[in-house]
Amino acid sequence: MRWFWLLASAAVALRLLLVPFAGNLNLGSRPEVVTPVTSLRRLAEGYWLKQSSLSPYAGSMYHGSPLLLIMLGPLTVKRNDGEPTHIVCSLIFVLVDLCTALLIRAIGQKLELTNRKSLKLLKLSKPSDSFGVDAADISSLIYLWNPFSIMTCLGSCTSPIDNLMVVLAIYGACSRIAPLAAFGWVMATHFSLYPAILIIPVLLLFGYGPDAPPSKLFKEKSPHTTGSSVRILSWPPILQFLVWAAIWFCYVLLLSIISLKGFDGLYEMLKKTHGFILAVEDLSPNIGVMWYFFAEVFEFFRVFFLIVFHVNILYMISPLAIRLMHRPCFLAFVYIAISSMLKSYPSVGDAALYLSLLGLFANELAEMKFSFFLFCGYIGVSLLSPVMHNLWIWRGTGNANFYFATGLAYTSLQTVLVVESVSAMLNHDRMLRKELKKA
C-alpha cells in the first residue's frame, strides 16, 4: 500500500518534471501519439476558426467534439507574454491521468472484493495459477508508469480525456452508480465513437455485477440454494442506466447544438467527427494499418473495405459477449483492445488504456502464453516504428512499406495479445471448474 502511493506520486512527479520540456520533445506532432481526431493543434485551429466566426468544422482541420473546444479551446490561445501555451493543458492532462489511474485502482479493488466473495461461496482457496498480487495497484501503476501513457499525457492530445471517460463508465458500472456510468459512456462515445460497444459490458455489469466465475459453477456447487449465491439478471439498474444514458445523450446533443449555434449545426458535427472516423478520410500515417490500406486500395473497393474493417469490430461483439458474459470487466477490456487495434486512427494512448486494464486480470491471466514474446514485441515495435517513420518522412531514404511493416507487426502483436488473453481467461474458468470437481 505504501509502495503504491510512493510510486504513484513519483509517476506524477515525473510527468510534472517533463511538462516544461514537452514542447521541445515535439510529441504533439508524432503520429504515434497524436491522431487527427485527438490533436490539440487541430483543436486550437478549430477554436481560432470559431473565434473568427467561422464554423469550427469549416475545412477539414478539427474533428473533435464542440464541448472539448469550449473546455480546452481558451487554453490553446497564444498569450502575449510569450508563455508556452501547452503547459496549462499538460497540467490538466496530468491531473486527468492521475484520476484515470485512481479509478482503475478502484475498479481493481471492486473486482478483488467480488472475486474473494465468489471464491468463498465456492469454498475454494486461492486458485493455484494466480500470482497472488494486488492487481488493483499493479494495473494502476501500469497506467501511471507506462511510457505510452506518459507520452500521451505530454503529447498535447485529448486521448487522456477519452481514456478517463471510458474508465469512468466502467467504474460507474462496477460500483453501480448509474448517472456516472451513463455520463462516462455517453461522453466516451461522443468523443471517439468506438466506446459505443462498451454498452454491452456496462449493461452486464449493471445486470450481474462485477466479474465472477461462471454461474454454472455455483449451480454445480450448490444445486439447491438459490438467491444470493446464483446471480440473476436484475433489471432495475439496467433501466436506470438506460434512462440516465438517454438523459446525458440529450444533454450532450443540446450542449453541442448551443455551442454550434449559427453554424451548420449538428449534422455537420456528426459528419466531421463520427463520419470522419468511419470514412477514414485522413490518410496520414499512424501506427495502424488502415491509412496505408486506404491510400493504396482501388477507389471502387473503398466502400467495401470500409465496411469490412468496421464490421470486423462488430462481428466479434456477440460471440465474446456470450462466452464472457460472467466477466463483464474482462469483456470491456477485450472490446477496448479490439477497437484500439482496428480503429481508423489508433494511437499509443489506446494501448496505454488496455494494457493497464490487462493488469486488472494479472491473477487470472497468470497462465497466459506468449507473454514474454508480447512484451519484447511491444518494445521492439515501439523502438522500430519511430525509426522507420524518420527514415521515410524526414530522411527520405526509407520507404512507406518499412513503416507500414511496423504497423502490421503492431497489429499482429495486438491480435496475439487479445486472442491469448481471451484463451487464458477461458482456461482459467476451466481450471476453476476442475479444482471445484476435485474439491
Add this chain to the structure above:
Amino acid sequence: MATNRPRCPTAAFLLLLLLLYSENALHPTLASIEEGERREEFTEELLLKPLPDRKVLAHFHFQSSAPPSAANGRHHYIFPKAIAQLVRKFQIRELELSFTQGRWNYERWGGFDPVSIPNAKPTGVELWATFDVPLNEIDYTWKNLTHALSGLFCSSINFLESSAAYSTPSWGFHSNYSNLRYGALPREAVCTENLTPWLKLLPCRDKAGIASLLDRPSIYKSHYHSQRLKLISSKLVGIILEQTLSVVLQPSLRRNSPVSFNAGSLQPSWSVNSLFGKKVTGHCVLAKVSRIYFELEKKLASKVDELNPLNSWNNSVLELLEVPSREFRELDASNNPGSSLLYEFEVSISNESAPLNIGIHWKLPLIWSCPHAPFRVSRYLMGSGNERGSIAISLQSTQLHEWFLTTSDGCAVHVVIFQVVPWYVKVYYHTMHIFIDGKAHIISDVVRKIQISPSEDKLSPGSMELMLSLPCNIHSATIIVDFDKGFLHIDEYPPDANQGFDIPSALVTFPDFYLSRKYQLDDSMQYKSTLLSKFQESNSAKRYTEVLLVPLTTPDFSMPYNVITFTCTVLALYFGSMLNVLRRRVGQEERLSKSKGTSIF
C-alpha cells in the same frame, strides 16, 4: 385566260410599286449593316521599350470590339465568332486568361508602370471570370467555361473544373468584384499550340500587320513571355476583347559591330529585324489603328534630356533607326510635363518596298533604373522533411513611399495579400504570426481585414485574404504560417509525383499606390489609341510572388496488391484465431483424444 387579261397591267403596276417600296426599305438596312461593320473595331499596337538590364520589352496589344449585337444578330464582321459565342453562352461579364512562361523580374523590368502592372502574370495559366448568371449557377457555368476554353486554346484549363482547383475570392483579388472565380495552373507548359489559336482570333492572324512579327522561335526563347486575353462584356458597350502579348527579349550582340573598350557597359543596339527576324511591311487592312510605340523610361529620358535637350531621338547618346511620326511626353500628377518619352510610328505608311525597321542605336553607355512597387515581395518555404513546414511571405520596403506619402509618423501602408493553397497543404491559420523589422508581433495588431476559407479535403482549396496596415517607416515584414503536408491516395498523385506539387503564386496588392499615366496630346479628342487609353486607367500596384514547390511523401506505387493481401491476412488471423479460441471445448477434445487413444492401443 381571257378573264385574266384586263388585270395584267394592274398586277404589273403593283409589282413595280412593291419593288420600289422594297428598294426603299432595303436601303436603310444595308446602311445599318455598314454602320455596324464600321462600329466593329480592331486596333493593333506594339510598344517597344529598352530595359535597364540590356533586354527589350515588346508588348503587343490587339483590341477587337463588337457593339451590342442586336443590330447584326449572330454575324460579325471582324470580331471573332468563337469569343462572341463564348460570351453569349456563359454570360461572361469579365474574363481574363493568361499563359505565361518565365517570371517577370520586378526589380529589373519594373514593378510600377502601366505595362508591368496588368501584364506581369504568374507562371503557367491564370484564369478568372465573373458571370451574369444567378448565384447558384456560377460554379456550373465556370466548369463549362473551363472546358470550352480548354478546347479553344489547346491547354489543360479543364483541370480548373474541379472544385479543389478554383477559389472564390471576395475582395483580395479584385476589390470591387463579386462572384468572381479564380483558378491557376502553375505547372502548365505554354507553347506554340497555345499561341496559334490565340492568333486565330485576330482578323489578319499573323499574315499581315504587327502580328506578322510574332516569330515563334524568337518568342519561345525569350526570358519571359505572357500571352493574355481579356474580355469585357456589357449591354452598353458590347464585347471588348483585348489580346496582349508581352515578351522580354535579349537582343543579340552584333558580331560585326566594332568592339570598343567599353562595349561591356554599352547597351546592345537592336532593331525589330534583329529581335524578330522580320520587318514591319504594312498594316492589317482591317485595323483601324496600327501603330508602334517606342518608350524611353522616365529615368532614362531624363538622362538623355540632361545631355541633349534639343533632339531626344537622334543625339550623342542614342539614335532611333526610323524617324518617329510623333513624340509624346508624359504628364505627371500635377500635369507638368514629366520626362517619360513615347515615340509613335505609323505602320500604315510602310510597305514591302519601304519596310519599317524600328530600333535603337546606342552611342554612350547609360545606366538607369525602373520604377518599383513600394515593397519587394517574395515567398518561400521553411522547414525540412515531408511532414510539416511553414510558408513565409516577406515584404521588403523599397523606400519608394517615402516620397509618395510624405505625411506624419502615423502613416500606414495598406497591403492586401491573396493566397490560394491546395487542400493537401493543410494550413494552420491560428499559427499565423508576423515579424516586423525582425520583431515578432501579434497578427491582429496589423490586420485590418481578414477572410479565410479553410481547405476541405479533396473538395476545395484554402484561400486567405489579408489586408494589413503596416507603418510607413518599416524596412521589412514577414508573415509566417505553418502547415501540415497531406497524404494522398495513390491515384491522386501525378505521374511525376516525386517532383513535388506547386502552390500557385500569391498576389500582393498595394491599394494606396495608384498609377495612371497621361500623355501630353495636342489633339487629345481626335487622337485615339487603345494602348494609351489603357495606360490612363488607374491601376493599383501589385505583385505576384513565386510559385512554391512542395515535395510530398509518396507511398509505394507498385504494391497495392501486397498491401491489400498483407492487411487482409492479419485481419483473417485475428478473426480466425479469435473464433477458434471462443468455439473451443477443451473437455470434449480431451474426451475425443482419449477415445482415439484407447482405440489405437
